[in-house]
Amino acid sequence: MPDRDAADGSRWSQVTYTLDQGWRIQLRSGEPTAAEIELVTAAAVTSFGAHAKLSDFPAAAELEARPLRLVHLAHEDGSAVYLQAAEAGADSTGRPDNVYNHVVFDRRPEEPTPPLRPIELWRSPDLLAPFAHLEVAAARLRAEGMPQRGGIVTLDSVVSFVCDPSTWRAGVLSVLMDAAAAALRGGPPVVLLADSQDTGALWLGAVQRLMAPSTARTLSWSLYERASGLAGAWARGVHIAVVPRVDAAESAAFAGAVVIDEAEMPAVGQPGGEPHSTAAGSEVTASDWSAAAQMVLVDDEIARRVLVVLDEVVLRVGDRSLDPEWPLAMAVVVLGEETRDALDAASRVLLDASPDGIRRDADLYERTVAVVSAQIGSTTWGVWRELESRDPRSSLLVRELMGSAYLERCLSDEEWLLRDEGVPLPELALLDADRERLAALADAAIADIVRRADQREPANSAVHALRLLDVVSRAGLLGSGIARTGPEADDLLRGAAALLVEERGVPVAARAGAMSLPVRERLVVELEAVAAGRDPVPGAAAPEEVLRWLAGDGHLLPSIAERLSVPVEALPPVRLSLAMLVLREGVPVAGATATVAYSLLSDYAVWEQIPAVDRRPLERAAALPGAVLPAESAQLEEEFGGQLPEALVASALASAPMGDHLRALARRVQVSRPGSSCARFGLVRLAMAPSGELVADQTALELRDTVLAMRAAADPAPVAAEIGPRYLVALLSTLGQLPFEREWRASVEKALRTEAASGERRRADAAATTLALLAREDSLERAQAEVGLIRRFRDASEGAEERLRQKLTAGEHAPRYALGLARLAFLTSEDFPDPSLVDPRARALAELRVPDPAGGTVRLLDRPLRELVAAGDLDPEAIAAVLVDQLGAIVTLRGAAGGEKLLTAIERSAKSWQRDLRGTRARGSFRDGLASFLTDRKDR
Template identity: 35%
Template sequence: MTSRYGQLTYTSFDTATHTGGWQVKETSADLTPDEVHALTSGVRTVFRPAQPLPTYPTPEQLEHGPRRLAYGRLDRQRAGYWHTVPAGSDSTGRPGNVFAHALLDRAAGERSHRPIEWWRSDGWLCPYGPLAVAAAALPGEPPTPGAVVTKDSVVQFALDPGAWRLATLFGLLDAVAGALDGGPPVVLGVESADSAAQWIGLVSFLMSAGTAARLNFSTFDRADQLTLARQSMQHLTAVPVDDLEYLPDDVVAISEHATLSLGELDREPHRTADGQAITVTPWSAMAQVVLLAAESARSVLDDIDHYAAEVADAGLHPAWPLAMSVAHRDTFADALTEAHAVIAAHSPRAAGDSVVARTIAEVMRGALGTSTADAWKAVQDTPDGPAADLATVSYLCRAVADTEWLNQPGLIPARARWFERHSAPRELRDALDPALAAARADGPLRVARLADLLLRCGVDDDRVLDVLRHEVVPGLTDPESAPGLVHGLRENVGAPTRLALAAALLRDSGEAPAVPGEVLDWLAEGATAPAPQELWRAEEWDPVWTRAALRGVRTVQRGASDPADRWASLWWLRVSGSARFAEFAGNSVWHPDELSAAVGDSVLPGAAAVRTLMGAPSSPALDRLAQTVLRTNNDDVAVACAAMRIFDPRTWIEQGYAASHQTAYAPLWEKAVEVTGVAGVHRDAAVRLVTFAAIAATAGQPYPPASAMMTSDAQVAADAFGHLAALLDGYVLNAMSVLAVAALRFGHNGDDLPVLADGIEDLIWQTARHILATRPPETLDVGMVAATMAQLSGEPSDAALRRHRKTVLKLLARRPEAQPAPSARTRWSR
């Protein structure tokens, strides 16, 4: 079982094969190559302390000497620590060696400590000099949090009477909040790395441990290393104070020594000594109130951990735990407004009876006011989250019982589809019965408006649909009342209600429901027919399914408004059980997906598919339709057409279908062309038919006469010739058979051009010329060609064989020059 932590050391040292050089010295046994790469990528081999160690440091100087701790998330689960110390000269005497001890945390979000607490941990290896570096070995247990950066240390640091640090801290908090939210990185100029660790500790303890685990930082870098820091996505980087003047402009630079001018929330930003603006957030506004006395400040840090533990500490806003502490301590009343704003905007999900849920309810009590309008304003003003959810429920409970609110002109305000993600609470369910009863007493318009509010919010309750069915639908089916009711509803209900009414009207209604045309027009406004892919995933009478039914019914009764309506009407004819479905499907060429979706799980009538199989372009969708026909259909013409579209010429020959199926399919293809007409055959299908016909002719088998007519299209003939030439060049089509057919025609007219009965024979003649132009004479077996001629002509005598040999030799003597792939010359185009 893989442990939580893995370790690695990296430095310049001697190996058995070479002297010196930067390399991994040691890894723990369970590190994978990818993990080793991730850790080594974060190592810094240059360490230039502002106050370097002496050439021969004492143990005490080494103990308190310079070091660097960097932390960064590698992905959603893992994070790395990189602890770096100067290591003196390496084994070659070269100065500037560095020893890096890296730690991999495979569960970075599961923690009770902040990463900065590993500062000056006793578990980090800190060898100095080549002998110590060579002897350094990874400890059996990974480093654990140290005792240098703690809650007590950061409070003492922040409130040190000898140094006023709070103004800097408040600006730093807000700058870090911006960096965590995707803003510019923060660079803090410090006197020492130990000071940097306490600053980072202050920021980290004022947020939850889980949020601190998202804060990438370094306690020490130099200005010229900020490019590497950015590549590591560091949010907060400490540099020596003297390096601040060399920083780029696109970072937020703060000095621990320079005066930072504090701003005011929602009014003025903070200003650094160099004039950089930092937006003030509630986080710093609350910190200004809670960090006034050491005892209360220390208690706040405990509160932060307490409230973070009440929820899932993942993705918490940095200020949220502090806001919870402020909200529960009377001594911090001056920051209550800011705390309430943070709780309303950034609270995570929590159990209904938890302290967090109760706090959210308390915070929202004032914002919700007493009226429906107050509650709606709270919904609008509160960002998505538990507080907005509470506001939404309160608003709906008030709105459904508020006659004046429900009678306002236009659509009643609603938080669209909110209850599709949440179940309706009991208080809303309990409010529905009296609200629906009051609406019934007021008439169908009031019922529809109440139902519309609930449906647009996503409330799934059978009582709402029942009241629409019983109170509104009868008025829409009555020719006398329908126009007036539609007029009253037109501007006052939205698409979800129109679809619900459509479902109620059309369910069990058959092909042509008794719904006035103006009602269908109104219901269908803005509801376009769904694409076939959408309908495949839909469930019966869900919104997508209902849209298709609505557009289909309207098209059957009123005509199509756009091309998508045609296929919706085809689909509706099938689902409504209309006897017209097969005829309607068979009279048009459909997109294959449309025809498949219209058929659904039913068996596709063969006659309904023929025009599409013959008239649609080649595509994966057509392949799927043809495969369906082959699997489920017993209509011979449709099956023959499906096979023709599925199997390419190479497969047709290699699988033996040219011999086994051609004779049976030829008359069926002819029937298909009679149904569609030659003009109704798509060019892709025509090329396939012409190619198959030529293949059949070389074997003396029948082919549809209509395929010869298709060669009058020069592009069809040229494409078919291309297929035949490729089959010959690939030695799939028998060249001797092609030459035999050509020679028979050639022999009928002496030395003149062959007598050609139709465009297929013309195409074969062109293919034979391709053979003569591309193959050496010695590869052409005259005897085999003559024997094939005898077989095709039914003349097996020796005299006939001799005559055929002479014809073949004459044909070979007319060997043409190599020619490009032509448009086949046909008797129909001459």
């Protein structure tokens, strides 16, 4: 196909192609591109196949009458090509049946000038058709650019042809017009049987004259196409093929096409009724376009005026993308009384096909508006029905005009505004001129409602007002939005708000139906003003049915959502009620939970003193992952000192990814909620932080319980993503067990697989090793993998060990830190890498020595007990909790690796500790508890 971006930027190029010692390009102009040359060699005619053979030595008259084939092809890329082929006699070698091809490329046929209709090039003197090798050799292109028009198809010749009083051609023309329009829109191709090429050209000329030139340039046709070549023509995209009458009997070749004989008298159909019917049995849907043509092409003078005006209106709107039917219809309307018989058909065409370009011509626009107004109904319902019946592919301009007419009637039609089904609106933009006019009408309608407001029927007046404001808002008649309304609209909204905050507003909301977002937002403003003077119960600034109506789709209004940010702000009563409604519905909205809690505490300070509020939905909403962010919780903790329900804070601590805000919250709750589950959650998260910090004043048992509680409170994914060497070391050294066995396992493994595939080597190693640990089902293998994991990340364990030793040396809560350090040393011991060596490991644990306060050394597991003795702190339950938890963790972790021997070693140490304590104070409960523990473990 032609190259639309030729190197020299020219629109036209030409090429001739013929047989001269082989098929070759002979002449060229306009710098044809490689793609164009390729098209010539592929599409050129090399065997003409005329229906009558020329004589051996044809005279000039015979040559003048010889058939020519002219093809016009409109390509999908917007370019076009003209190909004329003619018999050329013998070539220079004496070989007969040469064909001379002259090809013209139009690279930009969409350009409106020149206003060429392709068939006008028929028999152009610039299209070469030399005969015999001497003429072929002497042939020269006569002009560059567009070829000169021929003299066969002109305005005068077309008028004379279709209005010839001796031959009625309106029937064939009607069928041909409608078949051509259908083919342009993807319908079947058309075969026109003609007695001569010139009459075939005039038929094509008549069809093209009745449409805009640019539209005619989208119609592909072949003049003098033999029946045997039709399949190829259809494949090339031909819409109409003019076939010589001698091929009329080749009916099999016409299959699938509309067949029209220029000599027949078809049965002419009616628009919306019976179709056209041809002698060959083809049926074609009749249109108003062809009906209008029948009315105006009966007199030479009228026909000429119509076709002249047709070209004028095309120029006035700009000849681009016009429907085939529109120019004739517009010309008929412009001529008015001269063509009144065709006005009805033309008016119907304008309803479907008026182009947007008509907006820039005031006269044509006003004429179109008048036609549309006359065609649509006079009632609101009638206009809406007409608008709804429009094909969405029909004229956008006309649909907009109908939309404006509908809105004009709708604004003043109270019965329509109050209909039970609601007020429909077309999804169309308004023309600027109509927008100003309709905005003025809307203001007048609003003022009229205010004047006529019935104090005896306030509910009815409120529904009327809301429906009208909703229509005005949805139609975009308020410029920058409903906040721009004048005092009349303010009065309407204020009156509606006064009803809506009370129970009598429930039926008003139900009857008003769905409202546009701008109306609901503006109503909230007015409702806040009313609610401010009523001091409503939190969450009940209006009846729940009204709140649901205001919420619309169940999501927060933008005016509320934009306030859900840090720092948190209190919401006024109506917006607070709407936010609480969303939370009751279980819709997760980031920031909503914290904002509602902040709003409630801002008024009442103490959570339990908030009146008539069911706090359970709020707490359920807070438990949703991401519902409360650490930054929000930190602000609430700072301002309200632990008044926020613990569940709200726990969710953030358990689920939020680690960051500065979470770290600040974790430390804050140690002050605002000491000893609470939130405080313990915070400590565990700090232990899981990249710094691996371990926090004071926590026993192993407390931390383990906290992790178990976090399993129930947390979405595992964010926490699992923090799994790494420091986290594992911190927890293993503190808890003695991995904190993910069931609930978190799937999420942990997913996060670890992602980490293992990461490009950061250390993170990938940590993840891969942890995955290997999780995969171990056998206790012995698991223990071995656990030791390997700790050793792999020794630097992290050394950090934990150093902090524990500092705490121990400082004498702070020695039992707890001694036990933690003992476990860490046991797990990271380089001397006993094989978990099966139970006895040596047990001995190593028992003999591990650390400095004592007197400057000597003492066994690690003895020191906490001796310090307890020295301090006189021999509470049996405290000692049992520390010792039993420590021994139980070791037994659980190593139980499968020679459990009996390990129990023996532990029992030996336990009896030694009992002897050390004997006689100091009555300690029966401790001894009994420890003996019971050892007996229970041994019995297992």
